[in-house]
Amino acid sequence: MGFSVDCSESARLSMHDTKTVDRNRLHTLHQREEKRFVSTHPRSAELYLRAQSSLLGGVPMNWMNKWAGAFPLFVKSASCAHFTDVDGHEYVDLCLGDTGAMTGHSPQIVAEAVARRAREGITLMLPTEDAIWVGEELQRRFGLPFWQFTLTATDANRFSIRIAREITQRPKILVFHYCYHGTVDETFVSLRDGVVGPRRGNIGPPVNPAETTRVVEFNDLAGLEEALKHHDVACVLAEPAMTNVGIILPDDGYWSAARELIRRYGALFVADETHTICAGPGGCTREWNLQPDILVFGKPIGGGIPGAAYGVTEEVAQRIAARLHLEDVDVGGIGGTLAGNALSLAAMRATLEHILTPAAFAHMIPLAGRFADGVAQQIRGAGLAWNVTQLGARAEYTFSAKPPRNGGESAAAGDFELERFLHLYALNRGVLLTPFHNMALMSPATSESDIDLHTRIFAEAAGELTA
Numbered sequence: 001m002g003f004s005v006d007c008s009e010s011a012r013l014s015m016h017d018t019k020t021v022d023r024n025r026l027h028t029l030h031q032r033e034e035k036r037f038v039s040t041h042p043r044s045a046e047l048y049l050r051a052q053s054s055l056l057g058g059v060p061m062n063w064m065n066k067w068a069g070a071f072p073l074f075v076k077s078a079s080c081a082h083f084t085d086v087d088g089h090e091y092v093d094l095c096l097g098d099t100g101a102m103t104g105h106s107p108q109i110v111a112e113a114v115a116r117r118a119r120e121g122i123t124l125m126l127p128t129e130d131a132i133w134v135g136e137e138l139q140r141r142f143g144l145p146f147w148q149f150t151l152t153a154t155d156a157n158r159f160s161i162r163i164a165r166e167i168t169q170r171p172k173i174l175v176f177h178y179c180y181h182g183t184v185d186e187t188f189v190s191l192r193d194g195v196v197g198p199r200r201g202n203i204g205p206p207v208n209p210a211e212t213t214r215v216v217e218f219n220d221l222a223g224l225e226e227a228l229k230h231h232d233v234a235c236v237l238a239e240p241a242m243t244n245v246g247i248i249l250p251d252d253g254y255w256s257a258a259r260e261l262i263r264r265y266g267a268l269f270v271a272d273e274t275h276t277i278c279a280g281p282g283g284c285t286r287e288w289n290l291q292p293d294i295l296v297f298g299k300p301i302g303g304g305i306p307g308a309a310y311g312v313t314e315e316v317a318q319r320i321a322a323r324l325h326l327e328d329v330d331v332g333g334i335g336g337t338l339a340g341n342a343l344s345l346a347a348m349r350a351t352l353e354h355i356l357t358p359a360a361f362a363h364m365i366p367l368a369g370r371f372a373d374g375v376a377q378q379i380r381g382a383g384l385a386w387n388v389t390q391l392g393a394r395a396e397y398t399f400s401a402k403p404p405r406n407g408g409e410s411a412a413a414g415d416f417e418l419e420r421f422l423h424l425y426a427l428n429r430g431v432l433l434t435p436f437h438n439m440a441l442m443s444p445a446t447s448e449s450d451i452d453l454h455t456r457i458f459a460e461a462a463g464e465l466t467a
Protein backbone atom coordinates (compact mmCIF):
# COMPACT_ATOMS: atom_id res chain seq x y z
CA MET A 1 0.00 0.00 0.00
CA GLY A 2 1.29 3.47 -0.83
CA PHE A 3 1.75 4.87 2.64
CA SER A 4 3.15 8.36 2.79
CA VAL A 5 6.62 8.47 4.30
CA ASP A 6 5.22 9.17 7.71
CA CYS A 7 2.79 6.28 7.70
CA SER A 8 5.38 3.73 6.58
CA GLU A 9 6.56 0.66 8.41
CA SER A 10 9.58 2.60 9.59
CA ALA A 11 7.26 4.83 11.57
CA ARG A 12 6.13 1.82 13.61
CA LEU A 13 8.76 1.76 16.30
CA SER A 14 8.57 -1.45 18.27
CA MET A 15 10.31 -2.01 21.58
CA HIS A 16 11.20 -5.50 22.64
CA ASP A 17 12.54 -5.08 26.19
CA THR A 18 9.92 -5.95 28.72
CA LYS A 19 10.38 -3.92 31.85
CA THR A 20 7.01 -3.60 33.58
CA VAL A 21 5.78 -0.79 35.77
CA ASP A 22 5.63 -1.46 39.50
CA ARG A 23 2.05 -0.67 40.61
CA ASN A 24 2.95 0.48 44.12
CA ARG A 25 5.46 2.88 42.71
CA LEU A 26 2.87 4.09 40.18
CA HIS A 27 0.33 4.76 42.99
CA THR A 28 2.83 6.65 45.10
CA LEU A 29 3.94 8.80 42.21
CA HIS A 30 0.34 9.40 41.14
CA GLN A 31 -0.64 10.59 44.62
CA ARG A 32 2.29 12.99 44.64
CA GLU A 33 1.21 14.38 41.24
CA GLU A 34 -2.44 14.70 42.36
CA LYS A 35 -1.34 16.81 45.35
CA ARG A 36 0.83 18.98 43.16
CA PHE A 37 -2.04 19.51 40.71
CA VAL A 38 -4.52 20.51 43.43
CA SER A 39 -2.11 22.87 45.17
CA THR A 40 -1.07 24.68 41.98
CA HIS A 41 -4.57 25.19 40.54
CA PRO A 42 -6.63 26.87 43.29
CA ARG A 43 -8.68 29.06 40.92
CA SER A 44 -9.70 26.10 38.71
CA ALA A 45 -10.64 24.22 41.90
CA GLU A 46 -12.78 27.13 43.06
CA LEU A 47 -14.60 27.37 39.68
CA TYR A 48 -15.16 23.62 39.58
CA LEU A 49 -16.72 23.78 43.03
CA ARG A 50 -18.99 26.64 41.94
CA ALA A 51 -19.94 24.76 38.74
CA GLN A 52 -21.34 21.88 40.80
CA SER A 53 -24.49 23.88 41.53
CA SER A 54 -25.35 24.79 37.92
CA LEU A 55 -23.68 22.28 35.58
CA LEU A 56 -24.46 18.58 35.60
CA GLY A 57 -21.36 16.92 37.04
CA GLY A 58 -19.70 20.35 37.30
CA VAL A 59 -18.78 20.49 33.60
CA PRO A 60 -20.38 21.80 30.39
CA MET A 61 -20.12 18.34 28.77
CA ASN A 62 -19.78 15.07 30.65
CA TRP A 63 -16.50 13.89 29.07
CA MET A 64 -14.72 16.95 30.49
CA ASN A 65 -14.62 15.04 33.77
CA LYS A 66 -12.26 12.55 32.16
CA TRP A 67 -9.22 14.83 32.25
CA ALA A 68 -6.36 13.68 34.46
CA GLY A 69 -6.38 15.50 37.80
CA ALA A 70 -9.05 16.04 40.44
CA PHE A 71 -10.90 18.60 38.27
CA PRO A 72 -10.61 20.01 34.75
CA LEU A 73 -8.49 23.08 34.13
CA PHE A 74 -10.53 26.18 33.43
CA VAL A 75 -9.11 28.05 30.45
CA LYS A 76 -8.48 31.79 30.36
CA SER A 77 -7.25 32.11 26.78
CA ALA A 78 -5.67 30.15 23.97
CA SER A 79 -3.60 31.20 21.01
CA CYS A 80 -1.67 29.20 18.37
CA ALA A 81 -0.34 26.00 20.00
CA HIS A 82 -0.58 27.25 23.59
CA PHE A 83 -3.21 28.11 26.20
CA THR A 84 -3.28 29.73 29.63
CA ASP A 85 -5.43 28.57 32.53
CA VAL A 86 -7.19 30.73 35.10
CA ASP A 87 -4.31 30.17 37.54
CA GLY A 88 -1.92 31.78 35.06
CA HIS A 89 -0.07 28.62 33.95
CA GLU A 90 0.81 28.33 30.28
CA TYR A 91 0.63 24.99 28.44
CA VAL A 92 1.78 23.47 25.17
CA ASP A 93 -1.43 22.03 23.73
CA LEU A 94 -0.85 18.64 22.07
CA CYS A 95 -4.54 17.74 22.43
CA LEU A 96 -5.77 20.65 20.32
CA GLY A 97 -9.40 20.06 21.21
CA ASP A 98 -9.02 16.41 20.07
CA THR A 99 -8.45 17.74 16.51
CA GLY A 100 -11.06 20.55 16.61
CA ALA A 101 -8.16 22.99 17.02
CA MET A 102 -5.68 21.24 14.72
CA THR A 103 -5.32 24.63 13.02
CA GLY A 104 -3.84 26.04 16.24
CA HIS A 105 -6.10 28.16 18.44
CA SER A 106 -7.84 31.13 16.83
CA PRO A 107 -5.68 31.55 13.72
CA GLN A 108 -5.75 35.27 13.05
CA ILE A 109 -7.05 35.04 9.48
CA VAL A 110 -9.91 32.78 10.57
CA ALA A 111 -10.73 35.01 13.54
CA GLU A 112 -10.88 38.02 11.21
CA ALA A 113 -13.07 36.23 8.63
CA VAL A 114 -15.39 35.08 11.43
CA ALA A 115 -15.59 38.56 12.96
CA ARG A 116 -16.36 40.06 9.54
CA ARG A 117 -19.07 37.48 8.83
CA ALA A 118 -20.51 37.88 12.33
CA ARG A 119 -21.13 41.53 11.55
CA GLU A 120 -22.71 40.72 8.17
CA GLY A 121 -25.20 37.98 9.09
CA ILE A 122 -24.55 34.68 10.80
CA THR A 123 -27.33 32.33 9.77
CA LEU A 124 -30.06 32.70 7.14
CA MET A 125 -31.06 29.29 5.74
CA LEU A 126 -29.86 30.72 2.42
CA PRO A 127 -26.54 30.01 0.71
CA THR A 128 -23.56 32.37 0.56
CA GLU A 129 -20.86 32.34 -2.11
CA ASP A 130 -18.38 30.94 0.44
CA ALA A 131 -20.28 27.62 0.26
CA ILE A 132 -19.38 27.27 -3.41
CA TRP A 133 -15.74 28.15 -2.77
CA VAL A 134 -15.56 25.50 -0.05
CA GLY A 135 -17.36 22.88 -2.18
CA GLU A 136 -14.91 23.48 -5.03
CA GLU A 137 -11.92 23.25 -2.68
CA LEU A 138 -13.17 20.01 -1.09
CA GLN A 139 -13.75 18.60 -4.57
CA ARG A 140 -10.13 19.43 -5.49
CA ARG A 141 -8.73 17.94 -2.27
CA PHE A 142 -10.69 14.72 -2.02
CA GLY A 143 -11.82 14.07 -5.61
CA LEU A 144 -15.54 13.74 -4.72
CA PRO A 145 -17.71 16.05 -6.81
CA PHE A 146 -20.72 16.98 -4.60
CA TRP A 147 -20.78 18.34 -1.03
CA GLN A 148 -23.17 19.12 1.81
CA PHE A 149 -22.58 20.79 5.16
CA THR A 150 -23.52 19.98 8.73
CA LEU A 151 -22.52 21.37 12.12
CA THR A 152 -20.66 18.29 13.36
CA ALA A 153 -18.90 15.24 11.99
CA THR A 154 -21.41 13.18 13.97
CA ASP A 155 -24.22 14.62 11.86
CA ALA A 156 -22.24 14.15 8.65
CA ASN A 157 -21.81 10.47 9.58
CA ARG A 158 -25.47 10.09 10.51
CA PHE A 159 -26.63 11.60 7.22
CA SER A 160 -24.16 9.47 5.24
CA ILE A 161 -25.61 6.37 6.88
CA ARG A 162 -29.17 7.46 6.04
CA ILE A 163 -28.23 8.08 2.42
CA ALA A 164 -26.50 4.71 2.19
CA ARG A 165 -29.54 2.92 3.65
CA GLU A 166 -31.93 4.76 1.39
CA ILE A 167 -30.14 4.18 -1.88
CA THR A 168 -29.13 0.58 -1.22
CA GLN A 169 -32.41 -0.29 0.56
CA ARG A 170 -30.37 -2.31 3.04
CA PRO A 171 -30.86 -2.10 6.82
CA LYS A 172 -27.39 -2.47 8.37
CA ILE A 173 -24.08 -0.71 8.57
CA LEU A 174 -20.68 -2.23 9.27
CA VAL A 175 -18.06 -0.73 11.57
CA PHE A 176 -14.78 -1.84 13.09
CA HIS A 177 -14.45 -3.03 16.68
CA TYR A 178 -13.59 -0.05 18.95
CA CYS A 179 -14.35 2.52 16.29
CA TYR A 180 -15.51 6.01 17.19
CA HIS A 181 -17.47 8.17 14.75
CA GLY A 182 -19.14 10.62 17.12
CA THR A 183 -22.43 10.06 18.92
CA VAL A 184 -23.95 7.93 16.18
CA ASP A 185 -26.26 5.29 17.75
CA GLU A 186 -25.37 2.57 15.25
CA THR A 187 -21.66 2.84 16.10
CA PHE A 188 -21.78 2.39 19.91
CA VAL A 189 -21.37 -1.27 19.50
CA SER A 190 -18.70 -3.84 20.23
CA LEU A 191 -17.81 -7.50 19.91
CA ARG A 192 -17.72 -9.67 23.00
CA ASP A 193 -16.57 -13.23 22.31
CA GLY A 194 -17.61 -12.70 18.71
CA VAL A 195 -21.11 -11.49 19.68
CA VAL A 196 -22.26 -7.98 18.72
CA GLY A 197 -23.83 -5.88 21.50
CA PRO A 198 -23.86 -2.39 23.03
CA ARG A 199 -20.43 -1.00 23.75
CA ARG A 200 -19.52 -0.65 27.44
CA GLY A 201 -20.75 2.75 28.63
CA ASN A 202 -23.45 3.06 25.92
CA ILE A 203 -26.09 5.27 27.57
CA GLY A 204 -29.70 4.32 26.83
CA PRO A 205 -29.26 2.60 23.47
CA PRO A 206 -32.50 3.03 21.46
CA VAL A 207 -32.28 -0.60 20.32
CA ASN A 208 -29.68 -3.30 20.72
CA PRO A 209 -27.14 -2.14 18.11
CA ALA A 210 -26.81 -5.77 16.98
CA GLU A 211 -30.05 -5.01 15.07
CA THR A 212 -28.46 -2.17 13.12
CA THR A 213 -24.79 -2.98 12.89
CA ARG A 214 -22.27 -5.62 11.96
CA VAL A 215 -18.88 -5.38 13.64
CA VAL A 216 -15.57 -6.84 12.53
CA GLU A 217 -11.95 -6.34 13.51
CA PHE A 218 -9.83 -3.96 11.45
CA ASN A 219 -7.24 -5.61 9.17
CA ASP A 220 -9.30 -8.83 8.99
CA LEU A 221 -10.32 -9.32 5.36
CA ALA A 222 -11.89 -12.75 5.94
CA GLY A 223 -14.05 -11.33 8.74
CA LEU A 224 -15.08 -8.42 6.55
CA GLU A 225 -16.10 -10.71 3.69
CA GLU A 226 -18.04 -12.98 6.05
CA ALA A 227 -20.03 -9.99 7.34
CA LEU A 228 -20.69 -8.60 3.86
CA LYS A 229 -21.89 -11.97 2.56
CA HIS A 230 -25.27 -11.42 4.23
CA HIS A 231 -25.96 -8.78 1.56
CA ASP A 232 -27.65 -6.57 4.17
CA VAL A 233 -24.89 -4.00 4.71
CA ALA A 234 -25.68 -0.57 3.28
CA CYS A 235 -22.28 0.90 4.06
CA VAL A 236 -18.97 0.30 5.73
CA LEU A 237 -18.28 3.35 7.89
CA ALA A 238 -14.57 3.50 8.65
CA GLU A 239 -11.63 5.67 9.52
CA PRO A 240 -8.94 4.77 6.94
CA ALA A 241 -6.59 4.28 9.89
CA MET A 242 -8.19 3.87 13.30
CA THR A 243 -7.36 6.79 15.59
CA ASN A 244 -9.73 6.54 18.51
CA VAL A 245 -8.33 3.49 20.26
CA GLY A 246 -4.77 4.52 19.62
CA ILE A 247 -3.51 4.74 16.06
CA ILE A 248 -3.94 1.52 14.09
CA LEU A 249 -2.52 1.55 10.59
CA PRO A 250 -3.93 -0.66 7.83
CA ASP A 251 -1.80 -3.60 6.73
CA ASP A 252 -0.16 -3.27 3.34
CA GLY A 253 -2.80 -3.96 0.70
CA TYR A 254 -5.64 -3.98 3.23
CA TRP A 255 -7.66 -1.11 1.80
CA SER A 256 -7.36 -2.10 -1.84
CA ALA A 257 -8.67 -5.58 -0.97
CA ALA A 258 -11.32 -4.25 1.45
CA ARG A 259 -12.49 -1.70 -1.10
CA GLU A 260 -12.91 -4.44 -3.67
CA LEU A 261 -14.92 -6.59 -1.24
CA ILE A 262 -17.19 -3.68 -0.28
CA ARG A 263 -17.89 -3.03 -3.96
CA ARG A 264 -18.36 -6.73 -4.79
CA TYR A 265 -21.05 -7.14 -2.11
CA GLY A 266 -22.94 -4.00 -3.15
CA ALA A 267 -22.22 -1.88 -0.07
CA LEU A 268 -20.94 1.72 -0.01
CA PHE A 269 -17.69 2.85 1.56
CA VAL A 270 -17.96 5.89 3.84
CA ALA A 271 -14.50 7.20 4.75
CA ASP A 272 -14.59 9.21 7.97
CA GLU A 273 -11.55 11.49 7.59
CA THR A 274 -12.37 13.64 10.62
CA HIS A 275 -9.12 12.64 12.35
CA THR A 276 -7.19 11.08 9.48
CA ILE A 277 -7.08 14.45 7.74
CA CYS A 278 -3.78 14.54 9.67
CA ALA A 279 -2.30 12.38 6.87
CA GLY A 280 -2.29 15.30 4.42
CA PRO A 281 -4.45 18.04 2.87
CA GLY A 282 -6.66 15.39 1.21
CA GLY A 283 -6.53 12.95 4.13
CA CYS A 284 -5.77 9.25 3.67
CA THR A 285 -8.21 9.23 0.75
CA ARG A 286 -5.72 11.24 -1.30
CA GLU A 287 -2.54 9.74 0.19
CA TRP A 288 -3.68 6.16 -0.33
CA ASN A 289 -6.09 6.57 -3.28
CA LEU A 290 -9.03 5.09 -1.37
CA GLN A 291 -11.94 6.08 -3.64
CA PRO A 292 -14.76 6.21 -1.08
CA ASP A 293 -18.39 6.58 -2.14
CA ILE A 294 -18.96 9.12 0.64
CA LEU A 295 -16.38 11.10 2.64
CA VAL A 296 -16.81 12.87 5.96
CA PHE A 297 -14.62 15.68 7.27
CA GLY A 298 -15.40 17.75 10.37
CA LYS A 299 -13.75 19.14 13.49
CA PRO A 300 -10.87 21.39 12.22
CA ILE A 301 -12.51 22.28 8.91
CA GLY A 302 -13.61 25.66 10.30
CA GLY A 303 -10.61 26.33 12.53
CA GLY A 304 -12.73 25.48 15.58
CA ILE A 305 -15.99 27.11 14.47
CA PRO A 306 -18.57 24.29 14.35
CA GLY A 307 -18.93 22.85 10.89
CA ALA A 308 -18.47 19.63 8.95
CA ALA A 309 -18.94 18.35 5.42
CA TYR A 310 -19.74 15.20 3.53
CA GLY A 311 -19.04 14.59 -0.11
CA VAL A 312 -20.46 12.01 -2.50
CA THR A 313 -19.56 10.53 -5.87
CA GLU A 314 -21.45 11.30 -9.04
CA GLU A 315 -23.13 7.89 -8.84
CA VAL A 316 -24.27 8.38 -5.24
CA ALA A 317 -25.51 11.86 -6.13
CA GLN A 318 -27.64 10.43 -8.94
CA ARG A 319 -29.03 7.66 -6.78
CA ILE A 320 -30.01 10.16 -4.08
CA ALA A 321 -31.61 12.51 -6.60
CA ALA A 322 -33.71 9.65 -7.94
CA ARG A 323 -35.26 9.11 -4.51
CA LEU A 324 -35.77 12.70 -3.31
CA HIS A 325 -39.05 14.59 -3.53
CA LEU A 326 -39.01 18.35 -3.16
CA GLU A 327 -42.04 18.44 -0.89
CA ASP A 328 -40.36 16.17 1.66
CA VAL A 329 -36.74 17.37 1.62
CA ASP A 330 -37.05 19.10 4.99
CA VAL A 331 -38.45 16.09 6.82
CA GLY A 332 -36.22 13.29 5.54
CA GLY A 333 -34.05 13.13 8.64
CA ILE A 334 -31.18 14.95 6.97
CA GLY A 335 -30.97 18.56 7.96
CA GLY A 336 -30.37 21.01 10.79
CA THR A 337 -31.54 24.61 10.90
CA LEU A 338 -28.03 25.93 11.45
CA ALA A 339 -26.30 23.53 9.04
CA GLY A 340 -24.49 25.28 6.20
CA ASN A 341 -24.77 28.64 7.97
CA ALA A 342 -22.85 31.63 6.68
CA LEU A 343 -20.51 31.86 9.67
CA SER A 344 -19.36 28.21 9.47
CA LEU A 345 -18.76 28.54 5.74
CA ALA A 346 -16.74 31.74 6.13
CA ALA A 347 -14.60 29.97 8.76
CA MET A 348 -14.17 26.92 6.51
CA ARG A 349 -13.09 29.04 3.57
CA ALA A 350 -10.48 30.93 5.60
CA THR A 351 -9.22 27.68 7.16
CA LEU A 352 -8.89 25.78 3.90
CA GLU A 353 -7.48 28.73 1.97
CA HIS A 354 -4.93 29.90 4.52
CA ILE A 355 -4.36 27.46 7.39
CA LEU A 356 -4.69 23.74 6.56
CA THR A 357 -2.56 24.17 3.44
CA PRO A 358 0.02 21.79 1.92
CA ALA A 359 2.73 24.01 3.44
CA ALA A 360 1.20 23.56 6.90
CA PHE A 361 1.29 19.77 6.53
CA ALA A 362 4.92 19.99 5.42
CA HIS A 363 5.60 21.62 8.79
CA MET A 364 3.35 19.43 10.94
CA ILE A 365 4.26 15.97 9.67
CA PRO A 366 8.01 16.16 10.45
CA LEU A 367 7.11 17.52 13.89
CA ALA A 368 5.02 14.40 14.57
CA GLY A 369 8.06 12.41 13.45
CA ARG A 370 10.16 14.32 15.97
CA PHE A 371 7.63 13.49 18.69
CA ALA A 372 7.61 9.78 17.70
CA ASP A 373 11.41 9.54 17.51
CA GLY A 374 11.94 11.38 20.78
CA VAL A 375 9.41 9.31 22.73
CA ALA A 376 10.60 6.04 21.15
CA GLN A 377 14.16 6.81 22.20
CA GLN A 378 13.09 7.44 25.79
CA ILE A 379 11.00 4.24 25.83
CA ARG A 380 14.01 2.28 24.63
CA GLY A 381 16.25 4.00 27.17
CA ALA A 382 13.87 3.14 30.01
CA GLY A 383 13.61 -0.47 28.79
CA LEU A 384 9.82 -0.35 28.53
CA ALA A 385 7.83 -2.64 26.22
CA TRP A 386 5.87 0.20 24.63
CA ASN A 387 5.71 1.45 21.05
CA VAL A 388 4.99 4.61 19.09
CA THR A 389 2.97 4.96 15.90
CA GLN A 390 2.68 7.96 13.62
CA LEU A 391 0.04 8.92 11.11
CA GLY A 392 0.94 12.17 9.38
CA ALA A 393 0.66 15.01 11.88
CA ARG A 394 -0.44 12.70 14.70
CA ALA A 395 1.63 10.36 16.87
CA GLU A 396 0.77 8.14 19.78
CA TYR A 397 2.43 5.77 22.22
CA THR A 398 0.80 2.50 23.27
CA PHE A 399 1.61 0.21 26.20
CA SER A 400 2.40 -2.85 24.10
CA ALA A 401 5.62 -4.06 22.53
CA LYS A 402 4.16 -4.20 19.03
CA PRO A 403 1.78 -1.76 17.35
CA PRO A 404 -1.75 -3.24 17.66
CA ARG A 405 -3.32 -4.42 14.38
CA ASN A 406 -6.92 -4.03 15.45
CA GLY A 407 -9.22 -2.47 18.03
CA GLY A 408 -9.37 -5.56 20.24
CA GLU A 409 -5.59 -5.75 20.52
CA SER A 410 -5.27 -2.04 21.16
CA ALA A 411 -7.96 -1.99 23.84
CA ALA A 412 -6.32 -4.99 25.54
CA ALA A 413 -3.06 -3.02 25.73
CA GLY A 414 -4.84 -0.06 27.38
CA ASP A 415 -3.84 0.90 30.92
CA PHE A 416 -6.12 3.62 32.27
CA GLU A 417 -4.14 4.09 35.50
CA LEU A 418 -0.80 4.46 33.77
CA GLU A 419 -2.29 6.71 31.11
CA ARG A 420 -3.76 9.06 33.72
CA PHE A 421 -0.49 9.23 35.59
CA LEU A 422 1.49 10.13 32.46
CA HIS A 423 -1.08 12.73 31.42
CA LEU A 424 -1.12 14.32 34.87
CA TYR A 425 2.67 14.29 35.02
CA ALA A 426 2.78 16.15 31.68
CA LEU A 427 0.01 18.56 32.72
CA ASN A 428 1.82 19.49 35.94
CA ARG A 429 4.81 20.44 33.82
CA GLY A 430 2.98 22.40 31.14
CA VAL A 431 1.90 19.94 28.43
CA LEU A 432 -1.67 18.85 27.60
CA LEU A 433 -2.31 15.47 25.94
CA THR A 434 -5.76 14.23 24.86
CA PRO A 435 -7.69 12.69 27.77
CA PHE A 436 -8.73 9.64 25.75
CA HIS A 437 -5.44 7.94 24.95
CA ASN A 438 -1.80 8.96 24.42
CA MET A 439 -2.27 11.01 21.30
CA ALA A 440 -0.27 14.08 20.34
CA LEU A 441 -1.38 16.24 17.43
CA MET A 442 0.65 18.92 15.69
CA SER A 443 -0.73 22.25 14.48
CA PRO A 444 0.84 24.66 12.01
CA ALA A 445 1.80 26.75 15.05
CA THR A 446 3.47 23.93 17.02
CA SER A 447 7.25 24.27 17.28
CA GLU A 448 10.19 21.93 17.76
CA SER A 449 10.72 23.36 21.24
CA ASP A 450 7.11 22.45 22.14
CA ILE A 451 7.83 18.85 21.13
CA ASP A 452 11.17 18.74 22.88
CA LEU A 453 9.56 19.96 26.10
CA HIS A 454 7.19 17.00 25.96
CA THR A 455 10.05 14.58 25.24
CA ARG A 456 12.00 15.83 28.28
CA ILE A 457 8.95 15.48 30.52
CA PHE A 458 8.18 12.02 29.15
CA ALA A 459 11.80 10.98 29.79
CA GLU A 460 11.55 12.19 33.39
CA ALA A 461 8.28 10.30 33.93
CA ALA A 462 9.61 7.09 32.36
CA GLY A 463 12.75 7.43 34.48
CA GLU A 464 10.75 7.82 37.70
CA LEU A 465 8.47 4.90 36.80
CA THR A 466 11.33 2.52 36.15
CA ALA A 467 13.95 3.78 38.64
Ligand SMILES: Cc1ncc(COP(=O)(O)O)c(C=O)c1O
Pocket residue numbers: 098152153154155157180181182183239244272273274275298299
Ligand atom coordinates in the same frame (compact mmCIF):
# COMPACT_ATOMS: atom_id res chain seq x y z
C1 LIG B 1 -13.32 9.77 13.51
C2 LIG B 1 -14.35 10.67 14.13
N1 LIG B 1 -15.48 10.91 13.46
C3 LIG B 1 -16.44 11.71 13.96
C4 LIG B 1 -16.29 12.28 15.20
C5 LIG B 1 -17.37 13.15 15.75
O1 LIG B 1 -17.01 14.48 15.76
P1 LIG B 1 -17.96 15.51 16.51
O2 LIG B 1 -17.90 15.15 17.96
O3 LIG B 1 -17.33 16.84 16.23
O4 LIG B 1 -19.31 15.37 15.94
C6 LIG B 1 -15.14 12.04 15.95
C7 LIG B 1 -14.96 12.62 17.29
O5 LIG B 1 -14.03 12.36 18.01
C8 LIG B 1 -14.14 11.21 15.38
O6 LIG B 1 -13.02 10.94 16.06
